[in-house]
Amino acid sequence: xxxxxxxxxxxxxxxxxxxxxxxxxxxxxxxxxxxxxxxxxxxxxxxxxxxxxxxxxxxxxxxxxxxxxxxxxxxxxxxxxxxxxxxxxxxxxxxxxxxxxxxxxxxxxxxxxxxxxxxxxxxxxxxxxxxxxxxxxxxxxxxxxxxxxxxxxxxxxxxxxxxxxxxxxxxxxxxxxxxxxxxxxxxxxxxxxxxxxxxxxxxxxxxxxxxxxxxxxxxxxxxxxxxxxxxxxxxxxxxxxxxxxxxxxxxxxxxxxxxxxxxxxxxxxxxxxxxxxxxxxxxxxxxxxxxxxxxxxxxxxxxxxxxxx
Amino acid sequence: xxxxxxxxxxxxxxxxxxxxxxxxxxxxxxxxxxxxxxxxxxxxxxxxxxxxxxxxxxxxxxxxxxxxxxxxxxxxxxxxxxxxxxxxxxxxxxxxxxxxxxxxxxxxxxxxxxxxxxxxxxxxxxxxxxxxxxxxxxxxxxxxxxxxxxxxxxxxxxxxxxxxxxxxxxxxxxxxxxxxxxxxxxxxxxxxxxxxxxxxxxxxxxxxxxxxxxxxxxxxxxxxxxxxxxxxxxxxxxxxxxxxxxxxxxxxxxxxxxxxxxxxxxxxxxxxxxxxxxxxxxxxxxxxxxxxxxxxxxxxxxxxxxxxxxxxxxxxxxxxxxxxxxxxxxxxxxxxxxxxxxxxxxxxxxxxxxxxxxxxxxxxxxxxxxxxxxxxxxxxxxxxxxxxxxxxxxxxxxxxxxxxxxxxxxxxxxxxxxxxxxxxxxxxxxxxxxxxxxxxxxxxxxxxxxxxxxxxxxxxxxxxxxxxxxxxxxxxxxxxxxxxxxxxxxxxxxxxxxxxxxxxxxxxxxxxxxxxxxxxxxxxxxxxxxxxxxxxxxxxxxxxxxxxxxxxxxxxxxxx
Numbered sequence: 001x002x003x004x005x006x007x008x009x010x011x012x013x014x015x016x017x018x019x020x021x022x023x024x025x026x027x028x029x030x031x032x033x034x035x036x037x038x039x040x041x042x043x044x045x046x047x048x049x050x051x052x053x054x055x056x057x058x059x060x061x062x063x064x065x066x067x068x069x070x071x072x073x074x075x076x077x078x079x080x081x082x083x084x085x086x087x088x089x090x091x092x093x094x095x096x097x098x099x100x101x102x103x104x105x106x107x108x109x110x111x112x113x114x115x116x117x118x119x120x121x122x123x124x125x126x127x128x129x130x131x132x133x134x135x136x137x138x139x140x141x142x143x144x145x146x147x148x149x150x151x152x153x154x155x156x157x158x159x160x161x162x163x164x165x166x167x168x169x170x171x172x173x174x175x176x177x178x179x180x181x182x183x184x185x186x187x188x189x190x191x192x193x194x195x196x197x198x199x200x201x202x203x204x205x206x207x208x209x210x211x212x213x214x215x216x217x218x219x220x221x222x223x224x225x226x227x228x229x230x231x232x233x234x235x236x237x238x239x240x241x242x243x244x245x246x247x248x249x250x251x252x253x254x255x256x257x258x259x260x261x262x263x264x265x266x267x268x269x270x271x272x273x274x275x276x277x278x279x280x281x282x283x284x285x286x287x288x289x290x291x292x293x294x295x296x297x298x299x300x301x302x303x304x305x306x307x308x309x
Numbered sequence: 310x311x312x313x314x315x316x317x318x319x320x321x322x323x324x325x326x327x328x329x330x331x332x333x334x335x336x337x338x339x340x341x342x343x344x345x346x347x348x349x350x351x352x353x354x355x356x357x358x359x360x361x362x363x364x365x366x367x368x369x370x371x372x373x374x375x376x377x378x379x380x381x382x383x384x385x386x387x388x389x390x391x392x393x394x395x396x397x398x399x400x401x402x403x404x405x406x407x408x409x410x411x412x413x414x415x416x417x418x419x420x421x422x423x424x425x426x427x428x429x430x431x432x433x434x435x436x437x438x439x440x441x442x443x444x445x446x447x448x449x450x451x452x453x454x455x456x457x458x459x460x461x462x463x464x465x466x467x468x469x470x471x472x473x474x475x476x477x478x479x480x481x482x483x484x485x486x487x488x489x490x491x492x493x494x495x496x497x498x499x500x501x502x503x504x505x506x507x508x509x510x511x512x513x514x515x516x517x518x519x520x521x522x523x524x525x526x527x528x529x530x531x532x533x534x535x536x537x538x539x540x541x542x543x544x545x546x547x548x549x550x551x552x553x554x555x556x557x558x559x560x561x562x563x564x565x566x567x568x569x570x571x572x573x574x575x576x577x578x579x580x581x582x583x584x585x586x587x588x589x590x591x592x593x594x595x596x597x598x599x600x601x602x603x604x605x606x607x608x609x610x611x612x613x614x615x616x617x618x619x620x621x622x623x624x625x626x627x628x629x630x631x632x633x634x635x636x637x638x639x640x641x642x643x644x645x646x647x648x649x650x651x652x653x654x655x656x657x658x659x660x661x662x663x664x665x666x667x668x669x670x671x672x673x674x675x676x677x678x679x680x681x682x683x684x685x686x687x688x689x690x691x692x693x694x695x696x697x698x699x700x701x702x703x704x705x706x707x708x709x710x711x712x713x714x715x716x717x718x719x720x721x722x723x724x725x726x727x728x729x730x731x732x733x734x735x736x737x738x739x740x741x742x743x744x745x746x747x748x749x750x751x752x753x754x755x756x757x758x759x760x761x762x763x764x765x766x767x768x769x770x771x772x773x774x775x776x777x778x779x780x781x782x783x784x785x786x787x788x789x790x791x792x793x794x795x796x797x798x799x800x801x802x803x804x805x806x807x808x809x810x811x812x813x814x815x816x817x818x819x820x821x822x823x824x825x826x827x828x829x830x831x832x833x834x835x836x837x838x839x840x841x842x843x844x845x846x847x848x849x850x851x852x853x854x855x856x857x858x859x860x861x862x863x864x865x866x867x868x869x
Contacts, residue, residue: 030747031745031747031748031751032746032747032748032750032751033747035453036368036376036377036453037376037453037454037457038747038750039750039753039785040453040454040457040768040784040785041453041456041457041784042460042784043784044471045453045456045457045460045470048448048451048456048470048471048472049451049452049453051448052448052449052450052451053451077522080368081366081368081369081526081544081545082368082369082371082374082375082525082526082544083369083371083374083522083523083524083525083526083544084526084544084545088543088544088545089544089545092543092545093545148577151577151578151581152581155581155585156581156584156585159585162585162587163578163581163582163585163587164573164575164578164581164582165548165571165573165582165587166547166548250574250575250578251575251577251578252578253547253571253572253573253574253575253578253582255545255546255547255572259574260545266745266746266747267747268747
């Protein structure tokens with residue numbers, strides 16, 4: 001187990017290195033420069049500024065310099081926010097995004113699992129159709145549409161929640177609701193499909209024959225088996241939720257990282273692009289590892305590191 | 310069996326109910342809190358407070374490094390240069406109480422007030438200006454606006470920036486603590502207005518050097534000498550306050566105690582926050598104007614940026630033909646564009662220098678009024694020129710590429726212009742190319758386009774800020790336009806006539822006419838911003854360049 005985790009961590013570092021390399025060279029192919037007043041400067045003036053930031057060096061040299069900084073944990077200084085270390089920007093911005101993402105993931109998944117269960121238990125009944133319709137709507141309508149509707153009804157009309165801005169818990173309610181639609185719908189669909197299949201399988205029949213109560217069958221024998229595929233999709237979803245959604249963050253004026261990422265790409269803020277990419281990638285590979293470890297917990301039939309006889 | 314399922318449903322129901330109950334509890338809290346906070350915050354201790362929206366974070370509060378409107382806005386509110394612009398955009402006393410100009414117009418001697426202080430109590434002296442200006446052009450600073458604003462203006466600025474002479478050679482010296490002597494490269498009639506601009510603000514050398522790389526990254530690493538101080542700010546902050554600066558030399562004039570700013574980018578959210586009463590001003594985007602134009606707080610704030618089509622004469626030889634260019638510049642209906650697509654108070658531009666930007670020195674008449682409409686939409690004439698141009702070129706059809714921005718409004722506008730031109734000018738095919746800003750600049754620099762929708766906002770109060778764009782081989786020409794007469798007029802205005810402002814303006818009027826006789830560019834519109842502004846907001850005026858809003862003379866009126 002420990003050996004397995006260690007080996008995985010090494011792979012993770014290799015993956016991150018490859019991602020860093022690829023994104024560095026891809027980023028250098030972006031048109032334009034990180035200068036903010038590019039259109040106002042003469043060619044000589046541009047060169048003076050680029051020289052100062054080491055952007056006149058050949059790209060491979062810049063790459064080596066960047067990696068050298070990275071190894072020391074130095075992500076560089078943002079070009080767009082003068083003198084601000086990229087680490088500060090990431091630390092500042094990841095908080096709200098992660099909080100909203102986590103809230104949306106937890107609430108959305110719980111509701112989704114419940115919806116999926118109801119649908120499966122009342123297979124082909126009225127409740128099944130209702131929950132399927134909810135799930136289809138949830139996956140097909142983009143979340144910013146929900147965000148607009150929620151903002152209009154619950155904030156502008158009913159005034160239960162603030163329209164936007166970041167403050168205490170009540171500010172997080174509407175964005176969480178908008179963000180949770182997708183994980184909820186996804187969870188509902190997966191759980192329903194899996195449960196319908198699982199509930200028809202032999203071991204459930206056996207369990208019923210043994211006289212185990214319906215609640216026990218559904219939760220203990222059914223759900224546990226139906227969760228495996230769900231966990232596979234929840235991992236990447238968790239990352240994308242917690243790294244922020246640009247649109248939702250704009251609508252609710254949340255100081256999150258999703259929007260910062262898009263901005264840094266638009267403005268050619270190289271150090272910030274690299275910092276956010278690496279942060280997202282690191283979260284991603286970490287989550288994948290966690291999921292692989294979770295499989296074993298949920299389904300003992302999936303063994304990890306079991307190849308040593 | 311059936312019964313068991315229903316028991317299960319009941320269990321789900323209970324779970325859901327529990328979740329809902331949690332949610333419900335929050336909402337009640339929210340409702341009661343929501344009512345309490347907004348009002349109490351404003352009026353609790355009789356403070357005069359305003360709440361504004363800012364379109365984005367402030368990328369830089371370092372006067373040497375700032376390049377964008379938000380940097381200029383908050384540097385303008387928290388710092389003061391030699392002069393400050395009043396509501397008529399006239400320079401009024403700032404740190405300087407007056408100045409003398411030598412006969413040749415090259416040496417400006419400013420007298421500084423002795424009661425101006427930094428927010429740490431240090432006096433503001435002439436040395437602070439010398440340090441700041443040297444820093445702005447020092448190549449080690451890496452400033453963009455420093456060399457842009459000072460080259461060709463302050464003596465040796467260009468040479469210092471290129472590392473040819475040490476920074477001490479820059480033409481700015483402190484004769485004593487309160488006398489600043491500035492030597493110019495050539496007479497600059499608008500130099501007074503330049504001294505109000507962020508790049509020309511003073512800096513406290515000791516403080517800046519002490520902070521090092523941390524300077525201007527948060528409230529704690531900034532010093533102020535303006536009407537307000539900036540509080541609760543870090544460079545990534547989404548909310549901050551301007552707070553009345555008690556150390557400001559003219560603090561008695563400042564009426565507002567606190568101006569809160571929050572970053573909101575979504576236009577619909579801005580308006581909802583305005584209606585909720587959380588903010589006192591909100592921008593109305595084009596698509597929302599129809600809905601709010603009858604609102605009693607609706608206003609249009611005119612701006613001084615001008616948008617136009619650049620016609621590149623080097624890539625497609627057809628555009629080197631003046632008749633083809635004339636046809637294009639007259640061949641699309643600007644009224645419809647301004648009223649239907651932009652719909653935010655923007656006005657049709659029929660020249661280059663914007664309306665209400667500069668007045669003639671003698672008659673005080675608006676430059677735009679005097680030179681009038683130099684090119685208007687005229688379908689018949691456009692088609693006439695078009696036929697003539699095609700005949701001269703010996704072709705009967707033409708394919709041109711139109712390069713434009715990729716924002717929502719830009720895309721609609723590009724499509725409209727392309728459609729108008731290809732409908733109105735028979736045989737013309739216009740291919741659209743909508744790209745992000747950075748890419749457009751690259752294509753512009755490489756002159757890799759036929760037609761391009763572009764715009765320009767002024768950097769100082771003088772027609773030269775616009776007219777200099779099309780000097781032969783100028784840094785922003787990038788379309789192969791060249792006219793010796795035009796160059797000569799501007800050259801003369803900036804040298805021999807530099808001390809005779811009235812004569813300079815005659816040259817500018819003439820040069821603008823030449824630009825449109827040549828149909829070098831096709832003007833489209835002058836921008837404006839539609840807003841909802843609460844009657845609480847009083848005495849805020851809009852500057853034609855630099856900091857958008859001036860808050861020094863602002864006050865809080867009654868909400869009703």
